[in-house]
Amino acid sequence: MPNHRPLTLTVAAAVMGLEGVTxxxxxxxxxxxxxxxxxxxxxxxxxxxAFGILVGVALLWVGLGMLRTERWARSPGVLTxxxxxVVGITLIQSDQRAIGIPLIAVTVIGLVALLSPPTTxxxxxxxx
Numbered sequence: 001m002p003n004h005r006p007l008t009l010t011v012a013a014a015v016m017g018l019e020g021v022t023x024x025x026x027x028x029x030x031x032x033x034x035x036x037x038x039x040x041x042x043x044x045x046x047x048x049x050a051f052g053i054l055v056g057v058a059l060l061w062v063g064l065g066m067l068r069t070e071r072w073a074r075s076p077g078v079l080t081x082x083x084x085x086v087v088g089i090t091l092i093q094s095d096q097r098a099i100g101i102p103l104i105a106v107t108v109i110g111l112v113a114l115l116s117p118p119t120t121x122x123x124x125x126x127x128x
Contacts, residue, residue, distance in 0.1 A: 020059030027052020
């Protein structure tokens with residue numbers, strides 16, 4: 001593994017970090033609302049809280065792997081961007097453009113950074 005981390009990999013790690021923190025905050029918000037409010041289904045709310053926190057931590061772990069120039073981090077990063085893109089499109093189609101458009105923009109930035117030649121060289125070395 002080379003010691004040099006390209007800017008594209010740093011950008012990808014920042015995107016993963018942003019997505020991870022956002023997911024953690026949303027999971028925490030659902031948890032707080034579950035405790036102080038009156039959810040229609042407490043078990044579903046608790047599950048959603050745990051899922052949000054778990055996914056947020058996982059995304060931050062993947063972002064850390066990117067900062068460490070770990071090969072394994074690329075695949076979950078790309079998959080995350082694909083799923084985020086689907087969510088963004090769904091939000092736009094549901095008239096939630098204020099959330100969907102920024103999510104699509106971040107997703108495109110993440111995909112471009114993850115699939116760029118400098119990232120590939122940093123993770124896999126020179127390919128013949």
